[in-house]
Amino acid sequence: MRNATIYDICDTPILECNTPTVPGQNLRKLYKKLFGNPLFKHFILRWCSHPAIFQSQVGPFQEMMKAAMQASYENWQDREWIETTFAPLAKLLDRVQAPEWRIREKTDTKPPCIREKEVNEVLDAVLSDIIRVWNKNPKDPFFPVSAQVLMPGDSICDGENFMNIMTGLGSYEFQNINLLFALMRCFLHANPLALKIFRRPWKGIAEPLSMRVSWITHRTGFYDDIFWEQIYNLYILGELPKEEQEKLREMMESILHFLIITSMELLEAPSSGIKHPAITCLPKDGNGQPLCNLKPRDWKAKKELGFDDYVPDVDTTFLALAMSRKWLDLVEEKNIKANEELLRAAEVFLDFPWVEIINEYQIGGGNKTNPPTITMTRPLDYFGSVPLWFDKPFKRDKEDGRVVRETLGNEICPGHNMDIFESILANRYQWKALEGENLATLQRFLTFHHNAFRSGNFKEDSAVRFYLPEIYVSYAGRLYDTWLTIPEDERQLIDPEGKVEQIRAAAMDYCKYDMLGATLNPFDASLAVATLCLLRYPNRGDGLIERGIKVLHDSLGEGLFKHPYKAYEWTMVRHPTRIIVGSEVTTSLFAMNAIACYKHYMK
Template sequence: MDMLTMAGAAVRALTARKQAPSLYDVCDPVFLGRKHGDPHIAKFYKTALANPALRLLLRKAGLPELTDPVRFRAVRDALIAARDANDPDWAAIGRPIADLLDTVTLQHPRPRPIPAPTQMPRLADVDSAIRAASDHLLRSWERHGFIPTYAAFNLIGDPDFDSRAFLAALTGLNARSYKNSTLLFNLARVFIARSPVAGVINPPWRGIAEPMWEPVQIRHRSAYYDAFYIEALLSFIETGLGTPEDVRIARRIIADMTEFCIKTSRERVRTADGEAFDVITALAPPPHPRFSRFFTHIKRDLGFGVYVPDCDTTACSISAATQANSTDPILDQPLIDFYASYQVRAGANAPLVTVPLNDNVDYDGGIVTWIDNVAGERPFGNDLDPTLNLDVLEVSFRNCARWKIIETPSRLETVRRIVDFHRRLVASGGFADPKSHVYYLPELYCAYFGRCYVAFRALDETARRAIDPDGVFEFIRGQVLAYVQDELVAREMNVFDAALALIALGHLDAELMHFTPALHCILNHLGEGGRRGPFKAYEWNKMKTPTRILVGGPHVTSAFVLMGLALARRAMLRSQHRG
């Protein structure tokens, strides 16, 4: 991020002349000093939008169309209805704000093509970067007792979250507090995007994965993140670069994180048929998430009071525990039976997807995201993300024999329908479209397909033929490799982009020459993280509601760099042996 650009935008925002009604002209009379109506929406407004820092930036940002008293009144009446109605008509409330959202145009990053370097980096330099990334993770554990991840709000929102998606979210989300926050965040983003404040909130950056601005990062811990830290440390051990003491510490950390994933974060739920399963919750009960006191105090005010389990955290945690050779009985559950109850069948249970943010995707055969807890709560409604479905396949392949998938027709059908979901997505080219993804970047899809492909190739030939008689995995491999080689590494990257490229290239057995641009990118930026680690924090995954919330952190970057470099190192050694 260019700090001079941000500073210039801040100066323009602070010195601009006010020429039209601002966010605060619309909202202050509705939410400040009122004792009736829904108390959450007023509390959220005061905490998230009317705080002194944001008010200073946005107090002069106005919308000319709100000088029309009819439009001004329509927006204010919608907010009053959201505040006062016992059973709000969210579609009607959202319409005047949706009309304003239609005036906002945001774009995804478009990195410029760059010439490819021809010289492969030295293996010694790759080894040094692996040691730097692994040391960052090991030392952080010793310092904190866990490896943190961070969340950061980007109030300008997601480029694909348009007026249609906004109305779909308002009507499809379940918790009123979450609807409140989605409503107000999206009203605020219009004032932000159409003023100089946009340059402060959303300055341009290098590559595709968005950097995370340090002052607004919220530290936390989740089983989903620990699962990938387990994979990173396992890849470090496999390189043979660690000292005996490093390996001892890494194994102790892996054991602790495995327990956190499958014991501390375990939660019992029931399917619609009443069958009980142990799954993994998105956020364990306090104090395990390790939130700071500040965020613990305000998270309920922001509408994040209830967390429920999800299919992705469950899949990745069980996969990591399997790779760590856990013997916990939770691994013996035929989890694919549970996923079958959350699988979309066109025309039969399509309402499973209540928040269709990516309705350009054919959902048939896909697994939805959120799991009802025992109390029946699902505050986020439900959506469907393609990358999550790769994780479901990956854990199913790792436990194929244990869960008797090939021997059980219903289980085999569930897996084959997920495979066909991916076939259609990739054949349409939709996998490379950011709009197709709810929580991830297309580049993440490519890296995660690599993980899934390796697990698939590890099956015996009989199992592979039963699951994929038509060669879908080889078809997808070709499409993903073409995207990574012709698009991702052929353009300007940041470190996180490069790590994802290496993970895809390494798992999919790409030719060594395609690794070169990503390796140079990582090695040239080693040390960019300054005091916080070898590398900066970048977007790993995101939420699109209630606004764009990025999740990542410098430790996440180190973990993904470690996994990518370990695969590149293996390819380099293999090439040397052939030579």
């Protein structure tokens, strides 16, 4: 008896349904686009039958798809309906056995001989790459970042997490695409030869991007926040020739303009009604067209995936607030001749009661608005954290005037909470963060991070939402760097129990044993080097940090198209499927930051 394919399950209920609802019409459109691609269909998926489903057993799965085709808006927001309807698929997902993708072997712990010559060779190579990419588009310079869709899905998306996602989303478009990708995950993993087409094991922690033809290249405020900080770290070192220093200043000013002018919109706090600005990762012009360097075909694809209704996220906003503070302080300290409009915009942006605003979203802060709707970042203790997105409902005027909330769901990720915590510390005087309830809000953030590090949960891939644990650990380095600028009496007020030092110790151990103790690629190595330097690793000269620099130096030349390095996974999303994000110039920027931090550390 023949085993069933996706087409045996889906073709009849989806393509032959005569009375689909509006959500059903969207499902049909997505199905045709995703599974109807001729190359994908006839050369791969047609041959991917599932060993656990015979032709005679497709009935429950066809009924599932038939129900989805006739589902109402209300059905898609009904937890019981979702859990009952898609139970067969959840059980199928639980059968998936994900391979071990990372190849990591114990490394030689002998201290390498790293001279200043090798350090400067890395810096020269990456800085040349960064400037070359920036200069490619003089009218609108930016650092391109690419997203690659991994059809086999994410390793932690089992049946339980699939249900958690489906019941936590506010957009039927996004629920439909999650449904289809979950089906694809089951069938690709049941066929190892097909699986190898899309994903293969790699060396190190962060996954290298491949299949360049499928990359969606774009720009967001979040990426630019991080790039700004990295450029700033090299700029304040002050060791470059005047021309290159000026180029870095130009980059910082241009990026900050994109952040706090181009990408800004106004929102209203859900409880207090305070009107405040926020930074969106998908800014649009007056005609609704994207301002994030997306090609028309990619913008169309994002809309079809349910990504066109985008909510400003809290970490992009608070990172931009931290960058605004650093820019204002830098301009004053160095007497930089800066754009007056941008300086004024930074001052206005900072001049809101940001601690009170974010307190409305904090778990444990007394407010009950906007709780996380998806809780798959376990085993974290959520006390003291805030979810990803600000409150921004959408009205579907073209359909029936419905108000849609939490289009992409709302989740807890530790990294973005670290961004908020560090930003509040940097702006503690202006925001009165050391007083009354504001201090309690600040301390709850610290408790959240302390719980994550003390328990060891920060090491779990399942505990992070948008990136790997090594990125969260690197944020601990940035936090500690800011922490050292705070007077001792204020540190005692914020952290009388020494939680920050405990976070620091756990982060250093992670860099030493979990990262540098085994195979790393250059992206991983750049994180390890920068983090240990920012954490002020005490055993200078033992060769630990230099092992990371050796990886950076030995890997020079691995990239294509004149880039010194390959593109690696920097950020990612887990649903609707695993999508990894990075670029060659992103790796160069992270390596540049590592060298800048190392030079600061060695002074």
